[in-house]
Structure formats: structure tokens, C-alpha cells
Amino acid sequence: MTAIASPLDRGAMRPMPSTLIVARRALLRYLRTPQLLVLGTLQMAGFMLVYRYVFGGAIHAGTPHYVDYLVPGFVTTGVLFTGIGAAVAMAEDLEQGFIDRLRSLPIPRGSVLAARAISDTAILTWSLGVTVAIGFAVGFRLHGPAMAGLAAFGLVVVFGYVFEWVFVTVGLFAGNAQAAQGFGLLVFPLTFVSSAYVPVSSMPDWMQAFAQHQPITYMVDAVRALTLGPGAEPLLGHSTSYFVTRALGWALAIIAVSAPLAIAKYRRG
Numbered sequence: 001m002t003a004i005a006s007p008l009d010r011g012a013m014r015p016m017p018s019t020l021i022v023a024r025r026a027l028l029r030y031l032r033t034p035q036l037l038v039l040g041t042l043q044m045a046g047f048m049l050v051y052r053y054v055f056g057g058a059i060h061a062g063t064p065h066y067v068d069y070l071v072p073g074f075v076t077t078g079v080l081f082t083g084i085g086a087a088v089a090m091a092e093d094l095e096q097g098f099i100d101r102l103r104s105l106p107i108p109r110g111s112v113l114a115a116r117a118i119s120d121t122a123i124l125t126w127s128l129g130v131t132v133a134i135g136f137a138v139g140f141r142l143h144g145p146a147m148a149g150l151a152a153f154g155l156v157v158v159f160g161y162v163f164e165w166v167f168v169t170v171g172l173f174a175g176n177a178q179a180a181q182g183f184g185l186l187v188f189p190l191t192f193v194s195s196a197y198v199p200v201s202s203m204p205d206w207m208q209a210f211a212q213h214q215p216i217t218y219m220v221d222a223v224r225a226l227t228l229g230p231g232a233e234p235l236l237g238h239s240t241s242y243f244v245t246r247a248l249g250w251a252l253a254i255i256a257v258s259a260p261l262a263i264a265k266y267r268r269g
Contacts, residue, residue: 022102022115026089027122044078044131051197052138064228064235068143071135072152072224073196075128077216079160080191082127083167084184086120090171091180099266110263117164124160128153144229152226155247159219162251162258163187169262196220215250222247 051070093099102112132153142149167184174180193207194200194216200208211217222243225232233239 019111019115019118022112023119023122026116026119029089041127041130044081044127045134047081048074048131048134048138055197064143064231065139067135067139068141068228069224070197071132071140072227073194073220075131075135076156076159076220076223077191077194077196078128078131079124079156079163080187082124083120083160083163084181085123086116086164086167087171087174087180087184088177089120090116090168091174091177094172095176103266110259113165113168113259113262113266116168117161120164120167121157121161124164125157128156128160142227142229143231144227148226148229152223155219155223155226155244159247159251162255165255165258165262169258169265172262172265190214190216194220195224215247215254218243218247218250 048071051074052067090099099112166187170183171180174183191197193203193211194214195211196216200211200217203211221236221238222240225236225238225240225243228235236243
């Protein structure tokens, strides 16, 4: 009697089908637990309102209104807050034996991890869209062309995909969901020691050197430069292309380290 091959078996020798099948499975897990999406969206909205109305009156970022300074930084760093779910989900898949079953199949090792990064980036894009809408609702406005605004959103999605690989790596090394969540929190100090919420010039001199040149600052300022239009260069000190090229350079460097590290860990088990 001939056995019926599973979808993963039928796509075993084709990287894209296996990637899409595993990504679909990850997306369905989110859709079957909508409370994860709702709670994540409400959490981001709550933080946005706190920064906008609680701290907004006390923080002065220069010429633009603080809300126009804040929203690009908040949306960009939101990929870190949302991405921690990838670390937890990957750790859960390890604990429940799902990763062990995938390892037994003749599919490319990288496709399994890429599927997780792709599916979580799709969820991240939804969350970013809601966050941007809330930003406009609380007073944020584009000061450049609409295409620049779309480019800024696209950059954030790219950054999100890059950091998904970081969190996938964290989940593989953590081993369980609780540890993965704890390790994921270690990246949050980077968001505060950056230009995301306050100008770097307002920080102590010994902190400015690090804050000015770390990847989050370049990523935030790239998005900010695109949304602030002509007023960006006088405020930020450099052209839009300066920040975009450096942000993409950091993105390539991060994924060049995290993706091979994750694949190596996946192969070793």
C-alpha cells in the first residue's frame, strides 16, 4: 500500500515550497490565537499614548513637534518589542518537538528558519500598520512626499525582518520560552540609548559616542529623515542618503551574523 506524502515531504527537494508550508503553519498559529495579535496591538498603542501625552510635554526635540520626532523612532523600535514573539515561538517549537520532526525531513535547514522569519515579519507588518495609524491619530504628519513615507515604512519592514533573525537565534539558544523572553529583553536598552525618543545631544558626553553610532540610531534616523522632508537635514545633521546607506549596512551586517549562527545552531540541535 502506497503511503501518502505529507506536504512537507512533497516539497522536500524544493526550498521555496517547504519554506512557504512552514511559514503558513506559523501564521495559522497566530490566527488561531487572535488574543496574541490583539494584546500586542493594544500594548503598542498604550506605549504610544504614554510617550505622546505623558512625556511629550517635557521633551523638546528641536524644530519639529515632538510627535513628529517620536513616531518614526517609536515605529522603528517597535520591531524589537514585537520581534520577541519570534524568540518565544521558536523556543516553544523546540520544547514541543516540532523542530525535531523538521530536522528528520530532507529539507534545507535554512528554509525552516527563513519560514519563521517570514511569517513573523508578516505579523510585524500588520502591527506596524496599526501603530502608524495610531501615530497619525495622535498628531503625526508627514513633511515630505507620500512616496518617501512609503519608503520609510518599507525600511522598517526590512529592519523587522533582520531583527527577526536575531530573535530566532535567541530562541534557538535559549531552549525554553521563559528564557527566550528574558534574553529578548536584553536588546531593549539599545532602544533607549539611541535617538529613538530623545536627541542624542541631550545625553551625557560619555554616552553620546555609543548612542550616535549604534545601529538603532542609524535606522531610526533613516526613517525620520524620510518622514521629516526638507527639515530633516538641519535637524539631523546629515542627508537622508547618509542615514539610509548606513542603516542598510548595519542591517546586512546583523543578518550576515545572525542567520549563519541560527542555521549552525539548528543543525547541531
